[in-house]
Amino acid sequence: MAIILDGKALAAKIKKKLADEIAAKKAEGVRPPCLAVMLVGDDPASAIYVRNKKKDCEEIGIRSLEFLFGADITDDFLVSEIEKLNSDDEVDGILVQLPLPKGLDEKRVIAAISPDKDVDAFVSSNVGQIMLGDPTFLPCTPAGVMEMLAEYNIDPTGKECVVVGRSNIVGKPMAMLLLAKNGTVTICHSRTKDLAEVTRRADILVAAVGKAKLITADMIKQGAVVVDVGMNRDENGKLCGDVDFYPVSEKASYISPVPGGVGVMTRAMLMENACTAWRSRT
Numbered sequence: 598m599a600i601i602l603d604g605k606a607l608a609a610k611i612k613k614k615l616a617d618e619i620a621a622k623k624a625e626g627v628r629p630p631c632l633a634v635m636l637v638g639d640d641p642a643s644a645i646y647v648r649n650k651k652k653d654c655e656e657i658g659i660r661s662l663e664f665l666f667g668a669d670i671t672d673d674f675l676v677s678e679i680e681k682l683n684s685d686d687e688v689d690g691i692l693v694q695l696p697l698p699k700g701l702d703e704k705r706v707i708a709a710i711s712p713d714k715d716v717d718a719f720v721s722s723n724v725g726q727i728m729l730g731d732p733t734f735l736p737c738t739p740a741g742v743m744e745m746l747a748e749y750n751i752d753p754t755g756k757e758c759v760v761v762g763r764s765n766i767v768g769k770p771m772a773m774l775l776l777a778k779n780g781t782v783t784i785c786h787s788r789t790k791d792l793a794e795v796t797r798r799a800d801i802l803v804a805a806v807g808k809a810k811l812i813t814a815d816m817i818k819q820g821a822v823v824v825d826v827g828m829n830r831d832e833n834g835k836l837c838g839d840v841d842f843y844p845v846s847e848k849a850s851y852i853s854p855v856p857g858g859v860g861v862m863t864r865a866m867l868m869e870n871a872c873t874a875w876r877s878r879t
């Protein structure tokens with residue numbers, strides 16, 4: 598049976614460290630970090646994510662500003678709201694909850710965020726820095742995965758690392774971070790010819806697809822480290838990942854659960870990024 602990569606415990610440890618740092622700085626008279634979160638429209642999943650971010654901020658002493666807009670706003674309006682926050686010295690981080698409702702230009706909106714307040718690391722200059730191996734902000738989900746690996750002394754150096762999924766927010770930056778840690782990285786996607794043949798080579802497998810139970814036990818190597826980024830609902834409406842957890846955990850050496858794995862780590866990394874922005878401004 599695999600060892601569980603306990604994201605919940607590690608996230609709690611990271612948040613406690615940040616909370617202590619903020620409390621100490623506050624005692625010296627330094628203002629706390631401030632994170633502005635924008636939510637457009639009424640997507641229920643996005644509303645839950647925003648609520649959780651607010652809860653995390655409250656827990657560790659980050660001031661959170663919430664901006665809720667109807668789905669009928671324009672790109673111009675949203676960009677002008679972001680610009681106000683860009684020039685507000687009291688605001689350290691700006692996050693626009695994605696996806697935006699249809700009709701809004703996500704690329705233009707994200708590009709409006711000042712790179713030094715881009716706590717999601719979505720702005721192109723921050724993406725470029727990740728590519729160059731010199732990031733200011735690490736993308737939250739891949740950074741959460743790397744923290745988990747480090748916590749369990751899993752070193753990607755020289756290992757076959759397979760990332761399933763090539764999105765801009767998870768798959769691609771995940772591959773770059775594994776590469777930066779000297780992994781031999783392969784990226785798979787929906788056009789990969791024989792997915793199982795590739796995943797079976799993986800010493801470290803990261804699944805970031807969005808398909809419940811796509812990764813089955815026959816697709817992994819005995820003793821592989823399996824990290825499940827996926828967040829799906831199973832046939833009973835229960836939260837589950839991309840990995841068929843129980844059969845795979847019989848074969849893997851380490852496995853991250855859903856929930857309690859990468860999701861909570863992603864949230865902790867957002868708090869870390871908000872503090873990174875704050876440290877550089879105070």
Ligand code: NDP
Binds near residue numbers: 792826
């Ligand atoms: P996207 O839909 O943007 O990307 C999914 C990727 O999976 C694409 O690259 C796609 O390939 C690939 N894919 C689809 N079907 C297959 C297949 N059958 N075999 C191989 N590859 C396939 O999703 P995201 O990257 O945004 O998210 C992925 C999952 O991670 C989702 O479940 C999401 O909810 C979850 N997530 C979890 C987070 C967390 O904090 N735990 C944070 C962010 C996301 P192609 O490019 O060819 O279409």
